[in-house]
Amino acid sequence: MxxxxxxxxxxxxxxxxxxxxxxxxxxxxxxxxxxxxxxxxxxxxxxxxxxxxxxxxxxxxxxxxxxxxxxxxxxSAAGTAGGEGLHPLQQAFIGCDGFQCGYCTPGQICSAVGMVAEAKRGSPSHVTADLAAAVTLTRNEIQERMSGNLCRCGAHNGIIDAIQQVLSAEVLS
Amino acid sequence: MTPFRFARAADTADALRLAAGPASAYLGGGTNLVDLMRETVATPGSLVDVTGLSNTVSPTESGGLLIGAALRNTALAEHPAVRARYPVLSRAILAGASAQIRNMATVGGNLLQRTRCAYFYDAEGARCNKRAPGSGCDALEGFSRYHAILGASPACVATQPSDMCVALAALGAIVHVQGAGGARTLPFTELHRLPGDTPEIDTVLAPGDLITAIELPPLPFATNSAYRKVRDRASYAFALVSVAAALEVEDGRVRDVRIAFGGVAHKPWRALTAEAALRGGPADGPAFHAAAAAELADAQPLRDNGFKIELVKRTLVAVLGDLGGAVA
The missing domain is CATH 3.10.20.30 (Beta-grasp domain)
Structure with a gap:
């Protein structure tokens, strides 16, 4: 076991x-x-x-x-070559003020990693207009897909900014 | 949490054998049962993990789909055949819970989840005939915003909370069950029961019965189907009311229609009265309003939920309008 x-x-x-x-x-x-x-x-x-x-x-x-x-x-360990630094999403959460108290942050970041993988394989969400179309992670899509993670500090706007920042960096690289 | 034995079933026969003793329960994703056990609302002596059983989606000879009960909700919602041919089912699943919970929850477990009535959950502070038969119902005179308006009884006014089940009721799904007496099937709309005097019994399944699969019948016009959920916040909340519908319109008239409501009763509410009123008639606003009124004619509001009667009528009219009816 x-x-x-x-x-x-x-x-x-x-x-x-x-x-x-x-x-x-x-x-x-x-x-x-x-x-x-x-x-x-x-x-x-x-x-x-x-x-x-x-x-x-x-x-x-x-x-x-x-x-x-x-x-x-x-x-965190997987995010950098030496295994010591931060995952890109962790860095983006810092840069975008994606937290205040930080209690929800580990869950938010793990959730965001899972969400990106779901979107890449074309999994639709409640707000996806066309079930047959490819998924684009708009702000509205990210809000819906991250709705299972609450932030009582109200840092949701920074959280979405951080996710979008990492997504756009992935597209550019 | 009360101690329990845990075993993982290798196949259906193994599951039935492992669950043969008293106080056994099947465990899917655990998103409801584990919570109920932590609250001591459920106290099984033995859990049989059935997440390793069939999770495939395969075509049936009649042209429908057979869905293994261990399939996760996410996988069913994103399956290409379901999205293309039964969009109401994808939409209903995606309207429910959160992505994390949909990734865990199985199809069979979704069917057998229990009410989210707060009095049912409050094992220490509230009376509840569903949790403790004969103890009374604190919801009747209590906070009843989320409770039933159709088919309730003086013993219980709880609602069945699933979104997926509302779509399955509208689609006329078939439930495949394996029990002590062998395999059998039953119409999905007969799986859940109204509370009557025995609200502690949610379904017609016997102890030890295992749901092995859900069958979707061929329903070509279900390509034109939709699910609308009305709730207190935009995401991750249970329904106040919901409507699943499929509509086929020809020359301005309703050729065929399927309708079910969620959030209004102890079971997913197949709206057969409204369907009969609509079939063959004009596909327009007055007909939709009349059909909705006919279905809700016997609705019984509680202190806090009278708004649901008008809300579910308007939601039905809006959904039918979206599906191609001309709403005046």
């Missing part, structure tokens, strides 16, 4: 009641992933599993045997 977290394989907890969120924080001391509501309403616990964004608070860790989990700590 093993799981891969940020590239390292580790044993799953014995107690099936342990959520993936509590396993990350209490079991592995990866405190980047935050516990906000613990009931699937706020998005602060968002992590990537096999590249898909999910809520770790509603996930029982035992269900994820053999899966590949990436948290904000893993994104």
């Amino acid at each position: 093993e799981i891969t977290i940020n590239g390292s394989t580790t044993a799953l907890p014995q107690d099936p009641r342990v959520s993936l969120l509590d396993f990350l924080r209490e079991g592995l001391h990866l405190f980047g992933t935050k516990k906000g509501c613990d009931q699937g309403a706020c998005g602060a616990c968002t992590v990537l599993v096999d590249g898909e964004r999910i809520l770790s608070c509603l996930a029982l860790a035992v269900q994820f045997e053999g899966r590949d989990v990436v948290t904000i700590e893993g994104l």
Whole structure:
């Protein structure tokens, strides 16, 4: 019964009641992933599993045997050659004032990484006008697709700016 | 959370065998059940993880689609055949929950999610006949903005919260079930039940029954279908009311129509009265208004939700207008 977290394989907890969120924080001391509501309403616990964004608070860790989990700590390490710097989205959040208290930020950034992957494969959203057309991540699309991540400081405009900045840099590079 | 045993099912037969004991529950994405367990509203002694079972979408001999119950909501919403042929289903799924939850939630689990009535969730502070049969219903005289206007009972006024299910009701989907007595199918509209005197029972499934697949029948005019959800904020909120509809208009008259409502009843509400009123008649505003009024004739408002009666009528008229009817 093993799981891969940020590239390292580790044993799953014995107690099936342990959520993936509590396993990350209490079991592995990866405190980047935050516990906000613990009931699937706020998005602060968002992590990537096999590249898909999910809520770790509603996930029982035992269900994820053999899966590949990436948290904000893993994104940071993967974002730079030396494994020490910041992911481009982290840097953009700083540059665009994408947070005040920072509590929702790890979830916002993991969610944004998952969102970009969904859009690239053409997954539509509630505000996509044409289900058959290619997806363009307009501001309206980003707002809808990020609606599962709340920010009580109200930094949403900076968050969207940061995401758009990274998207435009990707297009240019 | 109450302790429980956990097992992962390798196939359908394995799942039924593992769930044969008392107090067993099937676990899909966990987006509702894990929350209910944490609140001690659900206290299964054993969980059988069925996320490893069929998650494929395949064509049926009759020209429809067969959808494995373990398919994730996101995958169903973005499936090319669903987007092209049953857009109401893609739209309904995309209107529900958040992207993270849609990535986790399975199709089977979406069908079996429980009401989000706040009194049902409040295990320590509220009376609820659905959670504790015979204890009473605090929603009847309480905060009832999100509660039922159709088909409720003095025992329960809760609503079924799924968006996807409203589209499945309109499309006339078929539910494939595997149980102790073998495999069977039932119309989707017969899966969920009205509360009556036993609101603790959400569906007609027997203990141990497993939903294995959802079948969409061929419905060519469903290419012209839509889902409109009215809610208290623009995204990530449960419906106040919602309408799923498919419309076929020929020479200004309704050749065929399918309608279902969400947010108004203990089950996805297939609007058969409105459909019958519309079929063969003019596809115009007065006909849409009359059909909506006929469907809502028996609506019973509570203290806080009388607005839903007019809201669902107007939403239906607007959706039918969008689908090609001439709304005067």
